[in-house]
Amino acid sequence: MSLRRYLAAFRTSRGIFASTIVVALGGLALLAPVMFPQGYDVQTEFSLQGPDIAHPFGTDELGRDIFVRSLFGLRTDFTIIVIAVPISMVVGTALGLLGAINKLAGTIVQRILDVILGFPGMVLGICIALVLGPGFPALVTAISIAGLPAFGRLARAALVEQMGREYVVAARTLGVGKGTILIRHILPNAADVILVQGAIFVVHAIFIETALSIVGLGIQPPEPSLGALLNVGTRYINQAPTFIVGPTIVLILLALAFSLLADALNDTVNRK
Incomplete structure (x- = not known):
């Protein structure tokens, strides 16, 4: 049933539009080495040229094709x-649910997550x-560490809410183990909000990478x-005002797609 609700998000107008952009951009990124086997570092004498048919995004200071480098x-x-977003989701959720096993450990973890939350993603990345x-x-x-507080807090909220429910209390009364209660009852009820937060956090991850790379601390x-x-x-x-236009368009499309996808998932799986 949950899978059907998740798939329903991709049948909405926003879901279709967002998934189309993600699939298109993902396909171009995946096929980039096939389409341009010469690689991204081919230098020519035509430096800082504007967009044309041969170079849709123009060329950089070394004459390299910006379109190829963008892909x-x-x-x-x-x-x-x-790599980073699933790690953050899994680890953050596990830390948030730690309180179901040991209350003291869960409280300590929440305080640690509060400290991480006090650092903006940019400062933490630096x-x-x-x-x-x-x-x-x-x-x-x-990126993995920056997302821990959000996922941990959502998992913790689901834990606190579900632990007071009658079926959870009944299961505990019957002697059902904490691990079983966690997997059968609490984790499934936290999955929806965690998934939506995952789509939202992708946008944050994109901008963290962009910000750190812009200041020279990211990809070298x-x-x-x-x-x-x-x-x-x-x-x-x-010298070349159009230099940043192409990469900016790709960045905006990527962030927009995941934002719309998060909205579609939120409207579908968290609908009252």
Whole structure:
């Protein structure tokens, strides 16, 4: 039944529009090495040129095709999302539900999550990048940690709500183990809000990657990402004003798609 409700979100107008964009962008990112086997670092003498038929997004300071680099950058962003967001969801939910096993441990974890919540994603990412060094591992770590408070709080709220329900009290009275109650009753009731939050957090993850890469603490050259392209583009905004237009459009489309997808899921699975 839950699966049917989730799939119903993709049949709404927003769900169809969002999933179409995600599938299109994901397909382009996945097929980028096939479409452009020469890679993303091919340099030419035509530097800082505007958009034309051969280079839809123009060229960068080294004559590299910005459209090609945007697709490979999109591939990098999708990789970060696919790794970091599920880690944050699973770990955050597990920490939030820890109170079902041990109340003291659950309380301590919530205080730790409150401390993490006090750090904006950008500040947290800078701190982690300074420790681990700029690059892919720092981005994945920063995004994974930044999402823990949201998922942990939602799981904790579901735990507190469900523990007072009659069927949970009856199960405890009959001697049903805490693990069984957690898996059968509490976790399924937390799944809907966790899933919606996951779609919302993808947007935050995208902007964390972009922000850190723009300040030089994210993906390092010559490897591209949407944030890294914007970082370089801002340096040449006077010589080539269209440099950042292409990567910005791709970034906006990606964020818009996941925002609409989150709205569609929220309206469908959390409908009263």
